[in-house]
C-alpha cells in the first residue's frame with residue numbers, strides 16, 4: 001500500500017503528457033483518514049479519469065458520493081475538464097451504484113479485463129459529461145442536504 005501511494009505521489013513517468021491529482025478524505029468529526037481519490041488529467045484537459053478507495057468500515061454512509069461530487073466540481077472549475085471517466089469491474093455493485101447516482105453512464109464493456117478474487121471479470125467504462133447532472137450543480141439524491149466539503153488543493157504532479 002505504501003509503495004502504491006509513493007508511486008502515485010511521484011506522478012507520471014517523464015514524458016507522459018498527463019497530470020496525477022491525489023486527494024485524501026478525512027472524516028469531519030474525527031479527522032480520521034477514511035479514503036482516497038485520484039484523477040488523471042490529460043494534457044489537453046478534455047477528459048479526466050477518476051478512481052476512489054474508501055475503508056470498508058466507512059462504506060454505506062454516502063462519504064464516497066460526497067467526495068466524488070466535490071472532486072468532479074473541482075476538476076470542472078479549476079481544470080476546465082469537460083468529461084469524466086471511471087473504469088469499474090462489472091462485479092463491483094457498490095461502485096456502479098455510486099457512479100450511476102452521480103449521473104455516469106456505461107459507454108462500453110471490456111471483456112475479461114480484470115483478475116479479481118480468483119476469476120477474470122469484465123470492466124465497464126463509465127463516462128459523465130460536464131453539463132450533465134453533477135456539472136449543472138444538481139446534487140445526487142444521496143448527498144442532497146449535505147455541505148459540499150471544502151477541498152484543499154490536491155497533491156499535483158506532472159504537466
Ligand SMILES: CC(C)(COP(=O)(O)OP(=O)(O)OC[C@H]1O[C@@H](n2cnc3c(N)ncnc32)[C@H](O)[C@@H]1OP(=O)(O)O)[C@@H](O)C(=O)NCCC(=O)NCCS
Nearest residue numbers: 051052053054059060061062063064065094095098142143
Ligand atoms: C466503491 C466505494 C467507494 C463505494 O462506497 P459506498 O460507501 O458504497 O458509496 P457511497 O458513499 O455512495 O454510499 C452510498 C450508500 O450509503 C448510504 N447512505 C447512508 N447514509 C447516507 C447519507 N447520509 N448520504 C448518502 N448516502 C448515505 C446510501 O443509501 C448508499 O447505500 P447503498 O449502497 O445500500 O445504496 C467503496 O465500496 C470502495 O471503496 N470500494 C473499494 C474500492 C473500489 O472498488 N473502487 C472502485 C474502482 S475505481
